[in-house]
Amino acid sequence: MLFDSLLAPKYLGWLLDGFVVTVVLSALTCASATALGFVLCLGRIARSPFWSLPVRFFLSLFRNTPLLVQLFFWYFGAAALMPESVLHWLNQPHHWRLPLFGVTWPPFEYVAGFFGLTLYTAAFIAEEFRAGVQGVPPGQARAALALGLRRYQVWLSVIMPQAVRISLPPLLGQYMNAVKNSSLTMAIGLAELSYASRQVETETFKTFQAFGIATLLYIGLIVLIELAGQWIQHRQPAH
Amino acid sequence: MIEIDQVSKWYGSTQVLAECSTRVAKGEVVVICGPSGSGKSTLIKLVNGLESFQSGRITVDGVFVDAPETDLPKLRSRVGMVFQNFELFPHLSVRDNLTLAQIKVLGRSKKEARERGLSLLERVGLQAYAKQYPSQLSGGQQQRVAIARALCMDPICMLFDEPTSALDPEMVNEVLDVMIELAREGMTMMCVTHEMGFAREVADRVIFIDQGVIVEDCHRDDFFGDVAARSERAQQFLSSILSH
Numbered sequence: 195m196l197f198d199s200l201l202a203p204k205y206l207g208w209l210l211d212g213f214v215v216t217v218v219l220s221a222l223t224c225a226s227a228t229a230l231g232f233v234l235c236l237g238r239i240a241r242s243p244f245w246s247l248p249v250r251f252f253l254s255l256f257r258n259t260p261l262l263v264q265l266f267f268w269y270f271g272a273a274a275l276m277p278e279s280v281l282h283w284l285n286q287p288h289h290w291r292l293p294l295f296g297v298t299w300p301p302f303e304y305v306a307g308f309f310g311l312t313l314y315t316a317a318f319i320a321e322e323f324r325a326g327v328q329g330v331p332p333g334q335a336r337a338a339l340a341l342g343l344r345r346y347q348v349w350l351s352v353i354m355p356q357a358v359r360i361s362l363p364p365l366l367g368q369y370m371n372a373v374k375n376s377s378l379t380m381a382i383g384l385a386e387l388s389y390a391s392r393q394v395e396t397e398t399f400k401t402f403q404a405f406g407i408a409t410l411l412y413i414g415l416i417v418l419i420e421l422a423g424q425w426i427q428h429r430q431p432a433h
Numbered sequence: 434m435i436e437i438d439q440v441s442k443w444y445g446s447t448q449v450l451a452e453c454s455t456r457v458a459k460g461e462v463v464v465i466c467g468p469s470g471s472g473k474s475t476l477i478k479l480v481n482g483l484e485s486f487q488s489g490r491i492t493v494d495g496v497f498v499d500a501p502e503t504d505l506p507k508l509r510s511r512v513g514m515v516f517q518n519f520e521l522f523p524h525l526s527v528r529d530n531l532t533l534a535q536i537k538v539l540g541r542s543k544k545e546a547r548e549r550g551l552s553l554l555e556r557v558g559l560q561a562y563a564k565q566y567p568s569q570l571s572g573g574q575q576q577r578v579a580i581a582r583a584l585c586m587d588p589i590c591m592l593f594d595e596p597t598s599a600l601d602p603e604m605v606n607e608v609l610d611v612m613i614e615l616a617r618e619g620m621t622m623m624c625v626t627h628e629m630g631f632a633r634e635v636a637d638r639v640i641f642i643d644q645g646v647i648v649e650d651c652h653r654d655d656f657f658g659d660v661a662a663r664s665e666r667a668q669q670f671l672s673s674i675l676s677h
Binding site: 331333334336337338339340341342343344347351352355356359 | 481483506507508509512513514516518520522533534537538579582583
């Protein structure tokens with residue numbers, strides 16, 4: 195009876211494969227969204243409307259529309275706009291052999307999923323960075339300027355380190371969101387954990403096991419981020 | 434050393450300084466006082482270009498503060514400034530607070546900067562705190578570190594913007610003692626402060642500002658001794674802060 199209710203190793207393998215995709219997709223999304231979010235933040239707080247206006251438009255567009263719609267747009271909408279040859283190339287698997295390892299260009303749903311998740315997450319991260327920058331008291335910049343530091347030095351040595359510290363907790367929250375949001379990419383056929391659990395459920399009818407294991411894996415990933423955050427904050431000096 | 438000539442400043446349509454003129458000679462200690470909102474803090478921030486002004490001219494050691502060709506960061510590195518809220522950098526240890534600008538602005542080596550920092554820390558009596566972070570220090574200690582941080586740059590003059598206003602009463606004296614010692618050593622100083630005891634002891638001159646206008650600019654003995662000769666507004670101010 196008990197053995198009946200367990201999943202066969204084959205299906206556990208499916209779930210594990212999905213989990214690996216979720217981990218890699220989330221990690222890549224977080225890394226590139228952090229870099230992009232930082233650049234967007236700089237644009238957002240720029241004094242010149244030449245930079246700040248388009249960035250504001252970008253941010254409100256991506257923050258205020260559902261991620262699922264955005265993913266559909268990138269997968270179906272953007273694909274429709276692309277020239278046939280580009281789309282054809284993107285839909286084919288590609289493989290490059292580099293000196294140390296090979297690189298495989300993933301199918302289009304991976305590209306669209308990663309792209310959509312990154313833009314969406316970056317919009318939120320940009321605002322967290324901005325809140326961090328604004329959380330640094332203006333007197334800090336004045337004091338740094340009074341010492342003779344140049345504007346870029348004030349930014350690099352005084353404002354940025356403090357802003358990053360302030361935005362770290364909400365930033366980790368955005369990383370957790372990115373992990374959870376990655377499940378939406380199953381809608382465009384990206385074979386991540388949610389997609390895999392759905393497949394296992396369809397084949398085995400063991401609904402509880404399939405989604406239960408997926409849930410545990412998601413929780414494990416979130417806990418890891420949480421622990422990493424606590425470890426980083428523990429290392430910081432008291433304020 | 435510092436010449437302020439017919440300087441006016443507006444915030445939008447509100448005039449905060451009206452044709453202020455004064456000069457501070459090398460080695461002179463000038464105390465600036467006045468009611469809150471009178472423009473005294475603004476005036477001192479013009480001297481190192483932290484605030485801009487619309488008319489008049491200011492020179493520091495012969496350099497025009499608002500001239501477009503002036504290398505403002507370089508000028509600022511020669512003018513020390515101490516703020517009401519200390520403004521130590523909370524993410525850096527006391528030692529790194531002292532060395533940051535020495536290394537980045539003056540191009541000193543880390544070793545050189547640390548030695549200089551440590552000797553100034555010793556001078557303000559805080560050598561034991563080099564590895565602490567600002568938040569672990571009391572307000573008075575933080576302000577003394579801030580003074581040491583400014584002195585690390587070997588400034589030609591020092592600006593103090595209400596350096597004791599944010600301190601608990603029992604910590605005021607430890608900061609004033611450092612300032613008094615500095616004044617006696619011949620540092621050129623402009624101090625916005627309400628500490629009249631400090632003014633009496635070391636100020637060469639006292640400037641009284643009200644509503645953006647320099648009402649009094651005279652020797653401290655005249656300011657405190659010959660009260661009858663002072664303007665009505667200055668007398669009011671003096672009696673209100675000296676009555677207790």
